[in-house]
Amino acid sequence: MTALVEVENLVKHYPIRSGIVFKHDVGAVKAVDGISFELAAGETFAIVGESGCGKSTTARCVLRLIEPTSGTVRFDGEDITAAGTARLRELRREMQMIFQDPFASLNPRMTVRGILREPFRIHGLEEDGKVEDLLEMVGLLPEHASRYPHEFSGGQRQRVGIARAIALNPKLIVCDEPVSALDVSIRAQVLNLLEDLQKQLGLTYLFIAHDLSVVRHIANRVAVMYLGTMVETAATDDLFERxxxxxxxxxxxxxxxxxxxxxxxxxxxxxxxxxxxxxxxxxxxxxxxxxxxxxxxxxxxxxxxxxxxxxxxxxxxxxxxxxxxxxxxxxxx
Ligand SMILES: Nc1ncnc2c1ncn2[C@@H]1O[C@H](COP(=O)(O)OP(=O)(O)OP(=O)(O)O)[C@@H](O)[C@H]1O
Ligand code: SF4
Ligand SMILES: [Mg+2]
Structure with a gap:
């Protein structure tokens, strides 16, 4: 197995501070407390567990959107916990995130065209006509480009979020409860879209959910988290059968x-x-x-x-x- 992501002994403690004038630490929320796992290139690895067990914290540490307290995260063999700002910026092209609430993650004052052009602008790349291609890839129409997020249904908005995530042809996408906020009737469509895009683009997914039934058909392997630790990891069928x-x-x-x-x-x-x-x-x-x-x-x-x-x-x-x-x-x- 070629590992795209290797996480070793990851710890994230959020300090609890007290005092009005002189702030000092009085304890810590042990959100993630020493977890290790690997993601093979091209697979879907799911992390499942109840609210507050540390799933999103893990996801954010993997993308280094937050600083881990200790432990290492390697991406394509490189220790990204040691990467400087410039290197991290380059790496961000390769690692993207899809959020639970597509409405909160899309700028309401931007049209879909603006939203999808943004990643190209941030990385100083030419967009030339890719917006329409991206819309087509996620099952939307070219004319949707001139609309605003509030003009879409929840499922369509998540498709815009997915289009933005795949815009720069990343290797890894962290999906943090991508269908939890959607109607049950459209969840399967969005999950199917993610699967199709994975095949087409060779994507690797870290897929987070609080419900095992959501990951049963999309994940190759599952890790179950409880209170900041991993309690069981297995191939999905094995986990359900044994x-x-x-x-x-x-x-x-x-x-x-x-x-x-x-x-x-x-x-x-x-x-x-x-x-x-x-x-x-x-x-x-x-x-x-x-x-x-x-x-x-x-x-x-x-x-x-x-x-x-x-x-x-x-x-x-x-x-x-x-x-x-x-x-x-x-x-x-
Ligand atoms: N910025 C923060 N400061 C302090 N504590 C935090 C912070 N972010 C998260 N926590 C705490 O860390 C723990 C893990 O939170 P996290 O968001 O990672 O859980 P989660 O598994 O994603 O939960 P959910 O299913 O509700 O999204 C929780 O107790 C949470 O309250
Ligand atoms: S039986 Fe296993 S899971 Fe239950 S408390 Fe003991 S070690 Fe923990
Ligand atoms: Mg979360």
Whole structure:
């Protein structure tokens, strides 16, 4: 596998500052706390997890839109955490982002032509006629170029966002919940468009979602995040067929299946309680305060290990890495 992106031990802590005159750090939001992963050229790698688990922070660190606290991000073999401003500007041509809310990410006072010309202008490149080509590539019409973002539907606006992201022929696109704000009925169309463009342009996607069902058909591999850490990574089919971390099992048991009979007879694995604060995460395994296995299946001695020892993300015999001392593949779908 040729890695386009290699992330090693990425940490992002947001300091919490206090004091009126003399500001000082009183703690930190441990948004991302030591994650490692690779993206192969041409693949779609999805990161899935509940709100606040650190998905967008990870995405922004990968593109270096924010500075990581520590760790390295390599893009095409180059350590971009060490890149200077000029180099970073060049690299930005190769790495683009598609946002959840296309309305917020598009300048309302610019026409679509203006929006799509902007990346060329920023990088001092000739645009000559590419706006119409880009519109066609994303399934819009040449006459849409003179319209403003508010004149489009949500799905069309996301197509404009996608056109802007592919304008400079990037290698990597980070898609941060690109369909979450869209009507369920048009999600599939936008996902299909992303897939077609990937094939046509050889794109690599880092795809972020809080719902496993969204990534099932688009992702080659999936990483499940919980409270700033990765708890399981696997090829998508493997993750759905043999989920091994109790959190992944709970997420998969909540994904609806189309067959109503199977849906009725399926066992739900429920996770109780709220996500603990990332300022002061639980010791040992961060999932232990909500883990159904910890609560219902383990002996006192086994539980103690969950309290004391953070589980590493390693393959414990399930064929893919899981961060659970007692991981065990279960078939749920
Ligand atoms: N600029 C910031 N300053 C302080 N804390 C932040 C900042 N940005 C994010 N956080 C906190 O970091 C944690 C991770 O946030 P992040 O946005 O990465 O999560 P997410 O998984 O993308 O969530 P969502 O699904 O809601 O988009 C959250 O607790 C969030 O409140
Ligand atoms: S290590 Fe313990 S608490 Fe953590 S997921 Fe596994 S069983 Fe649950
Ligand atoms: Mg987010």
């Amino acid at each position: 989920p091994s971390h109790p959190y992944t099992q709970a997420l998969i048991s909540a994904v609806p299946v189309p067959d109503p009979n199977r849906e009725r007879s399926r066992r739900r694995i429920l996770v109780s309680g709220d996500v603990p604060s990332p300022v002061n995460p639980p010791s040992g395994c961060r999932f232990r305060t909500r883990c159904p296995k910890f609560a219902n299946e383990l002996s006192e001695a086994e539980r103690q290990r969950c309290v004391d020892e953070p589980p590493a993300l390693v393959d414990r015999g399930e064929g893919h890495p899981t961060a659970c001392h007692y991981s065990e593949a279960r078939t749920l779908v």
